[in-house]
Amino acid sequence: MTTNEFVFGVLPYVAAGLAVFVTFFRWKLHPFSVSSLSSQLLESRKLYWGSIPFHWGLSSILTFHLFALALPQTVRWWDGVPVRLYLLEITGLALALWAAVGIGLLIWRRLSTGRIRAVTQTMDLVVLGIVGVQILTGIWIAVGYRWGSFWGTSVMVPYVRSLFSFHPQPEFIAPLPFALQAHVFGFIAFLAVFPFTRLVHIITLPLGYSYRPWQRVVRLRRDPAVYDESLKELQNRV
Numbered sequence: 001m002t003t004n005e006f007v008f009g010v011l012p013y014v015a016a017g018l019a020v021f022v023t024f025f026r027w028k029l030h031p032f033s034v035s036s037l038s039s040q041l042l043e044s045r046k047l048y049w050g051s052i053p054f055h056w057g058l059s060s061i062l063t064f065h066l067f068a069l070a071l072p073q074t075v076r077w078w079d080g081v082p083v084r085l086y087l088l089e090i091t092g093l094a095l096a097l098w099a100a101v102g103i104g105l106l107i108w109r110r111l112s113t114g115r116i117r118a119v120t121q122t123m124d125l126v127v128l129g130i131v132g133v134q135i136l137t138g139i140w141i142a143v144g145y146r147w148g149s150f151w152g153t154s155v156m157v158p159y160v161r162s163l164f165s166f167h168p169q170p171e172f173i174a175p176l177p178f179a180l181q182a183h184v185f186g187f188i189a190f191l192a193v194f195p196f197t198r199l200v201h202i203i204t205l206p207l208g209y210s211y212r213p214w215q216r217v218v219r220l221r222r223d224p225a226v227y228d229e230s231l232k233e234l235q236n237r238v
Contacts, residue, residue: 004171004173005170008181019195039115039116049105053101053102061092061095064149068153069161072153085147092142096139100132100139130186133186134183138183141180
């Protein structure tokens with residue numbers, strides 16, 4: 001087995017297995033760890049300016065990737081007109097740059113703010129680094145190997161579909177430039193570390209809120225006399 005066959009033919013299944021089984025066991029055995037562990041109360045300004053471009057830019061790019069995998073013929077039809085191809089490429093590059101600014105701010109926030117650095121775990125930096133490399137390699141591909149939305153449907157779509165059919169064809173990846181191989185490997189790495197990070201919360205859906213009883217919130221008005229009596233009783237016990 002060659003290195004190419006192992007990395008792009010075997011590791012995707014290992015990463016997918018980790019993503020599914022570790023996430024399931026974490027959800028069943030440690031449900032309270034499936035949380036975003038928000039740090040917004042510790043620092044909100046940098047979070048605001050970093051999270052918006054990061055989430056919107058990356059979400060838009062991922063949506064297009066999924067669309068291209070599901071409907072490659074539609075993408076080829078769209079790219080058949082040069083003006084539409086230029087528009088799509090420019091939009092994709094702009095979104096990638098927007099996401100790069102966002103993740104840059106988020107990484108800087110983690111490293112420069114003392115209160116955030118104190119609650120930052122190693123896996124937080126690992127996943128931010130992997131996603132950052134993914135964004136940078138995506139920009140590299142968009143600038144150095146243009147018209148990816150056109151030729152990508154003939155290269156990446158058959159490879160990904162071969163993985164889903166359990167007949168992997170890593171030979172699609174072998175002749176590609178380093179930037180493209182790194183981009184594919186980056187996604188495999190992200191899939192492998194995903195269940196060990198706080199990002200695992202994105203798969204949870206609060207469906208229980210749709211049918212649970214209304215939560216009644218009652219304001220507590222303390223009676224000074226009752227409060228003083230309770231305080232004296234506590235002091236006597238001490």
